[in-house]
Amino acid sequence: MEILPITNATLPEAAALFSQSFKEQRMATPELPAALEDQVYVEKRLGSTFKADSALVALENGRVIGFLCWFLVNNFRRSGRKGAYVPEWGHACLEIGKAKTYRALYRRAAEQWASADCQVHAITLLASDRTAETTWFWNGFGLTVIDAIRPMQPLGIQYSSSLTIRMANQKDVPALTRLDAEHCLHYTRSPIFMPAQSVRSEQENVEFLSRPKNSIWLAETDGELVGLMRFDGYDFDSVAIVESETGILINGAYVRPAFRGQRISVAILDAALRHYQSLGLKYCTVNFETFNPEATTFWMRYFEPVCLSVVRVPESLDAYIELK
Secondary structure, three states: OEEEEOOOOOHHHHHHHHHHHHHHHHHHOOOOOOHHHOHHHHHHHHHHHOOHHHEEEEEEOOEEEEEEEOEEEOOHHHOOOOEEEEOOOOEEEOOOOHHHHHHHHHHHHHHHHHHOOOOEEEEEEEOOOHHHHHHHHOOOOEEEEEEEEEEOOOOOOOOOOOEEEEEOOHHHHHHHHHHHHHHHHHOOOOOOOOOOOOOOOHHHHHHHHOOOOOEEEEEEEOOEEEEEEEEEOOOOOOOHHHOOOOEEEEEEEEEOHHHOOOOHHHHHHHHHHHHHHHOOOOEEEEEEEOOOHHHHHHHHHHOEEEEEEEEEOOOOOHHHHHHO
């Protein structure tokens, strides 16, 4: 097996490997947009995004049997660390010998990442690819984020008559901004321990709500806001395979601790799904940290995983750098 920088000559075979893997993922989750099944589209995307110094191919008897492409990211996940990130469409291997091929690609890529002072290694995997999942787990990677999808089909649930579920308007902005500040603080607490997030300002919320497909849904009881869920129709801060004009992304959800266990999030989600179904949208997607227990319990009940993002933080790079 040879590990070499990617070239224009090897791009088509690399793109074909990913397109085939993605077709298999769409068999498991047909709600996914089909764009990345197109080998030519994937080839153009790979060629226009990655340079030879950030993309590798594995060759056997002149045939491409795997590839791995990455971005270098400063302040990875607001951690203050530099990271190397491989997107879900930036890698694939033939099923035969897949574990061996991935290990060879990672060995070579990790050398380059260490030389670039990367302190975090991360890769997003298609959820249906169990071989890849096991391989990267055995390379020392741990599950961090799940991207998931569901058809725009309402849940058809009943909820308490004392609960009001409605779409936020501009008059709600001051109150929902305060509630969102509580939401952001939630992520810094045990057992999540994420870096503090920037709270959206009132003006940012005004601008968000002014775009037609965006919405923030609120749960209210006795005149008090107790929960929210944010839906974004434009800025998919997510994996590429879920992006299209026919979908909507949930990029925030929160219920105040005193009101949890009352199915408030279920009621909000159901109302929003009915609204977006009436607009003709086809699917809803969400991503969440697996170490957030409330999120994992809720989203996994109503959504189907399509991508698993795994991360490794090497214990030490000093010895490698000294040897270099």
